[in-house]
Amino acid sequence: MARTLTITRPDDWHLHLRDGAMLKGILPETARDFARAIIMPNLVPPVVTAKHAAAYRNRIMAALPKGSDFQPLMTLYLTEETDPADVASAFTGGLITAVKLYPAGATTHSASGVKDFNRVMPVLEKMAEVGCTLCVHGEVTDPDIDIFDREAVFIDRILDPLRRRIPELRITMEHMTTKDAVDYIAAEENIAGSITTHHLIINRNHILVGGIKPHYYCLPVAKRELHRQALLAAATSGEAKYFLGTDSAPHTDPNKESACGCAGVFSATNTMPCLAHVYEAENALDKLESFASQNGPAHYRLPVNSGKIVLAKQDDPVTFPAKIETGEGSVTVFDPGFPIHWRVA
Numbered sequence: 001m002a003r004t005l006t007i008t009r010p011d012d013w014h015l016h017l018r019d020g021a022m023l024k025g026i027l028p029e030t031a032r033d034f035a036r037a038i039i040m041p042n043l044v045p046p047v048v049t050a051k052h053a054a055a056y057r058n059r060i061m062a063a064l065p066k067g068s069d070f071q072p073l074m075t076l077y078l079t080e081e082t083d084p085a086d087v088a089s090a091f092t093g094g095l096i097t098a099v100k101l102y103p104a105g106a107t108t109h110s111a112s113g114v115k116d117f118n119r120v121m122p123v124l125e126k127m128a129e130v131g132c133t134l135c136v137h138g139e140v141t142d143p144d145i146d147i148f149d150r151e152a153v154f155i156d157r158i159l160d161p162l163r164r165r166i167p168e169l170r171i172t173m174e175h176m177t178t179k180d181a182v183d184y185i186a187a188e189e190n191i192a193g194s195i196t197t198h199h200l201i202i203n204r205n206h207i208l209v210g211g212i213k214p215h216y217y218c219l220p221v222a223k224r225e226l227h228r229q230a231l232l233a234a235a236t237s238g239e240a241k242y243f244l245g246t247d248s249a250p251h252t253d254p255n256k257e258s259a260c261g262c263a264g265v266f267s268a269t270n271t272m273p274c275l276a277h278v279y280e281a282e283n284a285l286d287k288l289e290s291f292a293s294q295n296g297p298a299h300y301r302l303p304v305n306s307g308k309i310v311l312a313k314q315d316d317p318v319t320f321p322a323k324i325e326t327g328e329g330s331v332t333v334f335d336p337g338f339p340i341h342w343r344v345a
């Protein structure tokens with residue numbers, strides 16, 4: 001049965017593009033379906049100043065396929081040395097869209113992140129004043145806290161106290177993985193949350209049952225099924241608080257398939273078809289546009305895209321590439337574990 005769904009062209013509110021040959025290899029996968037994406041600053045070394053962000057933006061623009069009108073929305077990596085004036089001018093001048101907070105040591109390339117929140121208060125206060133959003137990797141890093149509890153503990157110990165100190169600061173709780181995060185955001189002002197494609201599809205069993213699956217390992221790590229159900233309910237609710245941030249994070253296959261494999265799921269290639277499948281299964285195709293194309297711009301106070309995409313359903317499963325070949329090596333594409341019959345026409 002043929003069927004199509006036309007929606008406003010979507011945006012990705014959390015994306016890793018890397019640099020160099022990897023950037024060149026994977027950028028077309030996002031630029032094909034998405035109009036804009038928030039670009040994570042966790043390069044080595046990280047993107048910490050406006051000058052770095054401008055140079056990185058130029059490298060992304062240079063790597064774009066010919067004729068693409070994809071727009072990278074740049075971010076700065078918050079460190080204890082970040083200069084409030086540099087952030088403010090980069091934001092008001094339109095160079096950056098947000099600032100990213102990584103608790104030190106939370107994830108890939110986060111060693112320069114924040115240890116002492118008192119030291120970043122002047123930057124956060126300045127951001128609240130100019131209306132710049134703080135994107136948060138919401139996990140504590142204490143070795144004593146179980147990895148499956150790190151998001152919930154972050155909300156109690158770090159996020160909530162921070163919000164009491166600066167209630168006006170606009171925050172994105174990125175790549176939410178728990179019911180705790182969904183519930184916290186629902187009840188609060190000036191905060192919204194992004195949800196990845198893969199966290200709507202996998203739970204922790206997918207990583208661990210029947211042999212370890214390194215391509216499903218990411219941070220925050222997928223939790224138990226009840227949390228996936230809460231994410232699914234939030235994403236398909238149409239509520240303005242929740243929107244798509246794929247956290248598509250490429251690592252080469254040798255770096256994933258290793259005794260100490262890197263965290264990150266690469267889903268840029270098939271995110272929209274996977275989402276169409278998930279939304280259809282939930283009987284919520286009419287809510288896909290708000291999640292992928294409308295709620296994000298509203299939170300970031302940006303216009304909604306003018307273009308459209310058409311999602312088409314076909315009888316035969318769609319074949320997506322299993323891997324994307326890049327100059328740095330191959331990158332495995334997210335496997336949802338079931339056939340997908342949707343494609344972007």
Ligand code: NCD
Nearest residue numbers: 016107108218219249263264
């Ligand atoms: C990201 C990466 O590889 O840069 N990995 C991940 O598992 N999501 C870092 C991050 O966003 O936490």
Ligand code: ZN
Nearest residue numbers: 016040247249
């Ligand atoms: Zn990420």
